[in-house]
Amino acid sequence: xxxxxxxxxxxxxxxxxxxxxxxxxxxxxxxxxxxxxxxxxxxxxxxxxxxxxxxxxxxxxxxxxxxxxxxxxxxxxxxxxxxxxxxxxxxxxxxxxxx
Numbered sequence: 001x002x003x004x005x006x007x008x009x010x011x012x013x014x015x016x017x018x019x020x021x022x023x024x025x026x027x028x029x030x031x032x033x034x035x036x037x038x039x040x041x042x043x044x045x046x047x048x049x050x051x052x053x054x055x056x057x058x059x060x061x062x063x064x065x066x067x068x069x070x071x072x073x074x075x076x077x078x079x080x081x082x083x084x085x086x087x088x089x090x091x092x093x094x095x096x097x098x099x
Contacts, residue, residue, distance in 0.1 A: 005069075005071065005072045005075050005076060008068065008069055008071075008072050009068060009072060013060070013064055013068065014076075016060070016063060016064075017056060017060060017068075017072065017073070017076045018076050018079060018080055018083070020056055020059060021052065021056065021076055021077050021079075021080035022080045022083060022084055024052050024055070024056075025052075025080055025081065025084060026084070028048055028052070030045065030048055030049075030081070031081075031084065031085070033045045033048075049077060052077065053073045053074065053077060056073050056076075056077070057070075057073060060073075
């Protein structure tokens with residue numbers, strides 16, 4: 001499946017979430033935190049991730065009147081990180097045997 005979850009969302013839903021996460025990550029300046037890869041559940045980064053995913057879940061339901069699988073929010077959050085870092089295109093060019 002990969003990070004993009006395109007088989008779980010239609011194009012408008014996908015673009016909405018990806019853009020929503022990118023805006024929020026910029027606004028909260030997540031890339032500037034010293035702990036972007038800690039994943040211990042208690043760091044400021046982890047707290048912000050959980051907060052933004054909860055907010056995105058609400059925004060998605062308000063916009064599309066349906067719920068999406070939780071995996072979509074986690075994956076698109078991290079895909080938005082890669083997009084903002086300029087790393088997404090390099091990952092998508094991996095050989096087919098690695099995908």
